[in-house]
Structures are given as C-alpha cells and as structure tokens.
Amino acid sequence: MEKNESRNWIGVYLLLDKDINKVDLKICSKCIYDERVSAISFDAEGVCNFCRQVEILANQYGTGTSDGITKFDKIVAEIKAAGRGNKYDCVVGVSGGTDSSYMVYLAKNWGLRPLAVHYDNTWNSSIATQNIRKVLTTLDVDLYTHVIDNKEADDIFKSFLLAGVAEFDASTDLALAETMYRAAYKFGIKYVLEGHSFITEGITPVGRNYFDGRYIQAIHKQFGRLPMKTYPLMTFARFLWWSSVARIKKIRPFWYLEYSKEEARAFLEKEFGWEYYGGHHLENRITAFAHGIYLPEKFKTDFRNNTLSALARNGKMSREEAWVEYNTSPKVEVELVEYVKKRLELSDAEYLCIMNQTPKSWHDYPTYKKRFELLRPMFALLAKANLVPMSFYLKYCFPAPENPS
Template identity: 50%
Template sequence: MGSIYLDEEAWLNEWNARQERKKHLVSCIKCLYDSETPNISFDSAGLCIYCQKDDELRIQFPGGEKGRSDFEKIVEEIKIAGKGKKYDVIVGVSGGTDSTYMLHIAKEYGLRVLAVHFDNTWNTTIAQQNIKNTLKVLNFDLWTYVVDNNEYDDIYKSFFQASTPDLEIPTDIALAATLNMAADKFGIQYIFEGHSFKTEGMAPLGWIYMDAKYIESVHSEFGKLPMRTFPDFSFSKQLKWMLFNRLKKIRPLWYLDYDKAAVKKMISEKYGWQWYGGHHLENRITAFYHTYYLPRKFDIDMRTLGFSGRIRSGQMPREEGVRRLSEPPAFDKDLFEMVLRRYNYDQVEFERLMLLPKKTYKEFKTYKPMFEKLRPFFYLMAKANLIPWSFYIKYTAKDNI
C-alpha cells in the first residue's frame, strides 16, 4: 500500500477506516463533536460542553431584536468616536463571505470604513477579485500590509518541522496585528471582525492554539531567516493597543442574525462576489491546511466546526452534517504541487515531515500560562470589548490535553 500522504487510493482507504472507527465513539446528541475532541465532556443527557458553552453565549448574544438593538448602540458609539476623523471603523478583509458581509453591514449602518488586508502572498485570484469588486461598489479605501514572502515561507517551514497542528496560525496572528497596526496608524478605535460562533463555532484547544510567543519559539528553533516584516503581536504590543489605544474589537455577527447561504446569494448579486469552494479556502495555504495537512496528518477535519455551528443555529440538519463529514475534504492536487514547489520539498522530504512525531503547542514556549494567571484581567477586557469573548473563553481557561 502507498503512503496516505502521497497516494490518493491509500488515503481514501485510510479515510474509510477512520470513518468506521468513529462510528464507535461517543458523540454529542446535538452537534458533530465526539469523544476524541480535545477537552470535551458530556452532561447526563449527552450534550457536549461545547454546545453548553454555545448555549451560554446565545444568552449573552441572543440575536433577534435584542441583538440588533445592542449592535445599534455600538454603532452610535463608533460614530461618536469617529467624529473629526476620516474613518469610523476598520474591517479586515480576505475576500471571504464573512469579511465581505462585514463591509456590507458597515455601509448599511452608515459607517466610514478603512478596509485592511494582510497579504501573506498566498491569496487566490478569486479572493483578490472579491475584495476589489466589493470595495469598488462600496467606495471604501483599502490599506494592505504585505509580508516578505521568503521570510513568511521560512516561518511556515518552521511549523512543518515543529509538527504541530498549528501550521496556519502565523496568518491569524499577523492579521490581528495588522488590524491593530492600521488602527494605530490612522487613529481608529474600532475594529470589526467577521467571526460568528453561531455559524462556525470555536475551535477546541488541541486543534488550534495561537499566540505570538509560540510563533517566535517555533521559528527560533527551526527558522533560518530573521523575522523582520512579520507583524509584531507581542504581549507588550497587545497591552499597548488594548490599554492605551483602547482598540475595541466588535464582532457584529455575534449580535446580528446571520443566514450564511442567504448572505452568499446577496453579496454575489450586489458585489459580483464569487464562491471559492469552502470556509477559509479563499487563501491557498489555508486551503492546503484545511483540506490536506490537518485531516491527513492529525485526523482533524475543520469542517466539523462550521457544520456544528450551523446545526446549533438550525441552518443545517444534523444528518446532513454527518453525511458531509463522511466524505473526505475536496482536495486540489495542483495546490499540493504548488506547496511542494514553493517550499522546495521533494516527495521524500515532504513525507519525512508528515511522518515526524506529532507535537502540541505545550512543547514550545507560549503565553498560555500567563493568560491563565491573568484570567480575571482578561474577563474585564472582554467585558469592555477590548478583546474578543472567544479569546477569554478559550485562551485563559485551563487546557487538559
């Protein structure tokens, strides 16, 4: 039998074997999480801890008229803070569904937007065109930060060597830093983020962990080039932006009702937006990460998050989620070849990397112990919208993996 990393028939056989094994796991009665999900537990009725947390968040962020009213109050605060300035709010853009809809919402509420994009040099043509088309219709300005591609490739190659499931976190951290950098540069206090726990859930620790110290730790061990253009999101910078700049992170989709299928149709008609095949797949390295790296090496299928979120929201029948997860993620062989060419890996070297012993973030230096000690402080920061609630819930809690 061939390698599951290089031979598609071997991979399909392995996938089918995994599906048979998963049939014997304990699963949540509501969502698609099972007993192999990190840090999971179930109540007496069989409801998982993640669904219970989701229920708690829905009390705090109920949507409907209450959610819209709460969001409208925030919009008024944003307009007051923006008086005398060129922009009211920053919206991070990727060309994806959520960020495009954030632009639409901002325009609908009469906000003056600076769109901000972090270019990790892996954008798809569709994503670039989506950004261009939407901003042209809305007449919003764009500020882009581009990282040096050789330096960025070196960071990614370091994470291949580290052999943790967090290969893609440099983009998430760099985007967060870029949004803050733009807010600092242009004197903007509010930032819209496109995350929706109602349609995409929150990734369990053990599937994904991220912080800037973690990236530095991995890169210091395995990297070869200095990190000169990678955006700085050190804890000292985070404190500055949080406490002195008072940058507020707002997630409109936590307040507003969000039917993703209807939104896709609307933005396609209104802005010429095009679908790119799946959640987070508007970026090539992210697509590789979701459709190849995570499922094949770590048996992590990130579709579970989005499908579970939509099931909890009543936007997808559980049976449909089960059926779709039984099929392997759609994979683009040309993308696989592109990754190997760009990182100068032959198949032998790539397979060696994929066969390295699996590690977790706990085997590297991170801010996690400090985040846990400062949990009460971060609770206050989340209450003030200075950090996202998801950061407080995930990163300051004890991790049992």
C-alpha cells in the same frame, strides 16, 4: 465501516460509517461533536457543553433578538461618536471570504466609514483577490494592506512544518490581528469590526488550534533561516498595549445580530459578482493546504466538524447529513501539494519525512499560555469591555488538556 482513511476534528479517529446511528461513539444530540473532541462533556439530555456554550452566549448577547439589536445599535452610535472628525471610524479586516466581505457591506449600510484592512501572506487565491477588489470598488471603501516579503512568509510556514506542529497557518491569523491594530492606531480609529459568529462557527477548545506571538517567534527562531523583518509579530507587550493603552475595541456584530452565511453568500454573488471559493478558509492557498491536506493527513484532524456542527445545531442541515459530509474526504486542489512543495523548496523526500514524523504539539514549545491563565481576571474585564475578543478569554485563559486530542 470504512477504515481506509483517518480523520478527526481535534482528536484522532478513523473515517467512520456514514450512518450516524451506526457509529459506536457518544455523539451530541444537537450537533456532531463526539466523545473524542477535546474537553467535551455531555449533559443528561445528551447535549454537549459546546452547544450549551452557544446557548449561554446567545442569551448573554441577545443574538438575533430585539435586545441584541438594541445593544448593537448603541455600539454603532458609540463608533460614530468616537470617529467624528476622522476620515474613518472603524476597521474591517478583509480576506475575500464570505464573512469579511459581507461585514464591509454591513458597515457601510449602518452609516459607518470603514477602512478595509488586509494582511497579504502572498498565498491568496485569485478568487479572493478579485472578491476584495469587487466589493471594495463597488462600495467605495479604501484598502490598507500589509504585504509580507514572500520569502519571509514561506520561511515561517516552512519552520512550522519542520517543527511538526498542527498550527501551520497560525502566523496568518495573528498577523491579521496585529495589522488591524496597527492600521487602527495609525488612522486614529478606536473600533475594529470582525466577522466571527459563534452561531455559525462555535467556539472550540484550543486543541490543535493554538497561536500566540511567543509560539510563532520560538518556532521560527529554531527552524527558520531568514530574519523576521516584515512579519507583523504581536508580542505579549503589544497585545496589552493595543487593548489596555490604545484601548482599541474589537466588536463582533454577528454576536448580536442574526446572521446567515448562506444568505450573505447569495447576496454577495448577486450584488457584487463575488465568487465562492469552495469552503471555509479556502480563499487562501496555504490555508487550503493546511485544512484539506496537512491537518487531515498528518494529524488526523478535520476542522470541517466545526462548521458542520454549527449547521446541524442551527437546523440548516440534519445531523445525519452533517455526519455524511464530515465522513467524506475533503475537496482539495489537484496540484496544491506540488505547488506547496515548490514554493517552500521541499523535495519529495523532505515532504514525506515531514508528513511521517511523529506529530508534536504547541505544548512542546514556548508560549504565552500560562501567562494568559495567570492574568485571567484582567482579561475577563477586558473581554467584557470589548477590548479583547470574548472568544480569546474563553479559549486561552483557562487550562487546556496536555494532550490536544
């Protein structure tokens, strides 16, 4: 057994034997989530609750079936009706990644008039930038971009490093959501299309992947140095306003339709000259640092388990192959650490101090989590109406373990 490295998905554990049958752990019989995953349980057949959750959602949404297609066709008709007379009838967030790029193509193919929206945290890879340009130019889709001041962006990222928490890139995810809402409202659009698929990504517990506006604001207030002027912060009040007053709906087409990330990637490469960037979330350099270096080294956390489990669950990869991949060190850009230190103005000593200090959790800072839980009945209704993502309701509106591991 190899014990020279440490890694995990949501809990802490050693890099294990690459033979899944030789590991002394309870592992799901359908995927590769194991007993160390936060909030996991197994049924009599050895199947984990996350695999069962996927089955329940697939049945509820009719994913990949005639029922799912019928449900989604109705939504497309509603989008067209709501957008009649407007230049655009839906917003599609774009990052240069597979899912969002393919979503723009599909929106056009469905006869919709999408406005592509991008939040630029100033850390895009050149590949991602070119991918956005190639797809949108070919499809003749307009782009709305919110660019944060680069010094302000770096100050926020650095504040999360100093806070010692895992959600290093949380500000990007929340800012994209807020930017899409703002663009939709500005142009009178009532629908936002998102490329998330619970089939290819699953819905994980909060674990070390929590974010909300209060969390970001609290950490930046304590550890940041520059004022937050250009960052599009989504507060609790704004979140409720977007969903309950503006009533902008979040639609995830892949929850209804059959979707293969591998086939989508091949199609994009052939039709648009789109280029693959090497892995999930790696189209952005700060996200690549978080997933490939910061989380594995400091928190012993490896979110590749999410995608690899989905591949095993869907029969795209055997459990044995997924386990081998998971227990192989992640690929990272050779000079990425030096680039991050230079941009965030961290000396070698400061960087080592950050990486070696005792990890903290989102439980150690102010968040909206209790408020989300208290208002669970309201968010259940909003989720059923597609006014907030169902994944938000499932992840944020129920109590989470105090220990994220």
